[in-house]
Amino acid sequence: MRTTLQELLASADGLPVIADGGMGTMLFNSGLANGESPELWNVNNPDKVAVIHRGYIEAGAQIVLTNTFGCNRYRLQLHKLEDRAAELNKAAAQIVVREAEAADHPVVVAGDIGPSGGILLPLGELAYENAVDAFEEQARALVEGGVDVLWVETMSDLNEVRAAVEGCRRAAPDFPVVATMTFDTHGHTMMGVSPEKALEGLLEMDLVALGGNCGNGTAEIEGVIRKMRAQNQDVVLVAKSNAGMPRLEGGRAVYDATPANLAQYALNVRELGANIIGACCGSTPEHIRAMNVALRNSVPTA
Amino acid sequence: MADNRPPSLEDLTTEELLEIMMDDLYDGLAEEIVAEVHDCLRRGMSAYETMTQGLVAGMDIVGQDFGAGILFVPEVLMAAKAMKAGMEVLRPLLTETGAPKLGKAIIGTVKGDIHDIGKNLVGMMWEGAGIEVINLGINTDADAFINALEEQQADILGMSALLTTTMPYMKVVIDELKARGLRDKYIVLVGGAPLNSAFAEEIEADAYCQDASVAVDTAKKYLAMRREEAS
Numbered sequence: 001m002r003t004t005l006q007e008l009l010a011s012a013d014g015l016p017v018i019a020d021g022g023m024g025t026m027l028f029n030s031g032l033a034n035g036e037s038p039e040l041w042n043v044n045n046p047d048k049v050a051v052i053h054r055g056y057i058e059a060g061a062q063i064v065l066t067n068t069f070g071c072n073r074y075r076l077q078l079h080k081l082e083d084r085a086a087e088l089n090k091a092a093a094q095i096v097v098r099e100a101e102a103a104d105h106p107v108v109v110a111g112d113i114g115p116s117g118g119i120l121l122p123l124g125e126l127a128y129e130n131a132v133d134a135f136e137e138q139a140r141a142l143v144e145g146g147v148d149v150l151w152v153e154t155m156s157d158l159n160e161v162r163a164a165v166e167g168c169r170r171a172a173p174d175f176p177v178v179a180t181m182t183f184d185t186h187g188h189t190m191m192g193v194s195p196e197k198a199l200e201g202l203l204e205m206d207l208v209a210l211g212g213n214c215g216n217g218t219a220e221i222e223g224v225i226r227k228m229r230a231q232n233q234d235v236v237l238v239a240k241s242n243a244g245m246p247r248l249e250g251g252r253a254v255y256d257a258t259p260a261n262l263a264q265y266a267l268n269v270r271e272l273g274a275n276i277i278g279a280c281c282g283s284t285p286e287h288i289r290a291m292n293v294a295l296r297n298s299v300p301t302a
Numbered sequence: 303m304a305d306n307r308p309p310s311l312e313d314l315t316t317e318e319l320l321e322i323m324m325d326d327l328y329d330g331l332a333e334e335i336v337a338e339v340h341d342c343l344r345r346g347m348s349a350y351e352t353m354t355q356g357l358v359a360g361m362d363i364v365g366q367d368f369g370a371g372i373l374f375v376p377e378v379l380m381a382a383k384a385m386k387a388g389m390e391v392l393r394p395l396l397t398e399t400g401a402p403k404l405g406k407a408i409i410g411t412v413k414g415d416i417h418d419i420g421k422n423l424v425g426m427m428w429e430g431a432g433i434e435v436i437n438l439g440i441n442t443d444a445d446a447f448i449n450a451l452e453e454q455q456a457d458i459l460g461m462s463a464l465l466t467t468t469m470p471y472m473k474v475v476i477d478e479l480k481a482r483g484l485r486d487k488y489i490v491l492v493g494g495a496p497l498n499s500a501f502a503e504e505i506e507a508d509a510y511c512q513d514a515s516v517a518v519d520t521a522k523k524y525l526a527m528r529r530e531e532a533s
Binding site for chain 1: 350370371373374375376377379380411414416417419441443465466468469470471474495496498500501504
């Protein structure tokens with residue numbers, strides 16, 4: 001069944017909301033080849049994509065992200081799919097919507113918006129307005145496909161987040177938007193943004209929730225949440241940690257955090273003040289299941 | 303006449319000029335660097351000396367501070383732009399004067415990956431170290447890498463990947479080198495945020511380089527080893 005993010009947060013009753021885990025690594029487990037477009041699977045292999053969403057839902061995920069991380073025209077260019085941005089985003093949304101509707105608990109469909117892959121002028125070559133256009137195109141299609149919230153993630157540059165949020169606002173003026181950044185470089189984003197600076201900037205964007213995702217593992221995300229919560233006691237915080245770090249096994253990247261490790265991280269990060277807790281690269285429904293069980297079975301000390 | 307204008311470059315000693323260059327490079331001041339490079343040449347410094355003492359010295363510190371988390375990508379990009387501006391003046395002169403070349407490298411970001419900051423930085427630093435660099439850009443497949451290595455008779459293959467989903471492609475390239483009996487012909491160095499030494503070992507690369515400065519030291523080390531083996 002469907003619900004909105006606001007409803008989910010309002011009815012949470014002190015418990016954290018469970019978000020889903022990583023998609024890219026799950027797609028590899030399902031046979032996605034090196035260099036193949038993950039987003040094309042929304043049209044060419046929708047059943048395999050649906051199965052992954054279903055796995056997360058059955059593991060307890062209440063927020064499920066669309067398979068659209070690289071689904072903006074700039075990233076799609078790599079696969080010569082830039083003209084199909086709208087089509088692929090919409091198809092991706094429809095897959096999650098179907099799974100959410102069939103779920104036995106309320107699920108929020110989140111439209112995943114990842115980075116453009118470029119760096120904004122003047123440091124890089126991407127004009128701000130062009131970035132906004134690309135994000136608007138993506139957001140519009142996701143909304144048309146039926147998402148409940150737009151979910152900007154894995155960002156390193158505050159200005160790019162601004163461009164993404166602006167694109168979302170142009171596509172759907174009063175639509176809820178969430179944004180998380182990746183603090184994988186000495187406790188900052190790659191572009192040098194600290195969690196504190198990120199919070200400051202993100203608070204100006206009228207978001208429903210904000211926080212950190214991806215990166216180098218659970219300790220890093222725990223640090224991000226701790227710092228953000230110290231600065232602001234009210235904002236809804238999101239934590240979506242990687243399942244540890246990758247190592248190569250049999251030609252594939254395998255992540256070293258077990259479901260038990262992530263269950264502990266879920267408890268830690270809840271303690272530190274995260275309201276929405278999920279995982280990112282390397283996680284599987286098993287990880288989310290363990291996190292869900294741990295969070296539901298423990299009594300918060302605060 | 304007494305005034306508060308900073309001294310013009312000609313009034314500085316060469317030592318002072320080089321110090322200012324280091325600061326200006328660190329601060330990413332491209333126009334200033336270009337003027338300073340010209341002044342070095344005006345003083346009779348060779349293009350090679352200007353590059354190593356005027357540009358590379360500053361870039362080394364940028365590289366170190368980047369590795370230490372003092373500088374981040376924006377600052378590094380600005381510094382790299384300043385270095386690039388300086389190199390544009392020097393490069394034609396370097397070829398003219400037959401400046402010492404340590405070796406030749408092919409670099410690229412692997413197939414499926416578009417990230418190139420790290421790779422471009424390494425390319426620049428390798429150039430600064432006297433290695434000729436051919437940058438294949440992003441989304442590079444095994445054939446492109448190997449053809450370039452062979453055509454250019456390069457010494458080093460440098461591969462970069464930023465996504466855990468693309469880094470396995472490095473193994474594809476190395477396996478292809480092996481299949482063609484070419485693996486031992488080249489030094490294979492790999493880099494990128496999700497990588498580590500264990501990964502580099504697994505895929506049978508020669509080494510993992512965690513940042514541009516390490517990449518310079520590693521390339522020099524392996525090239526030196528080669529020269530020794532050859533002699």
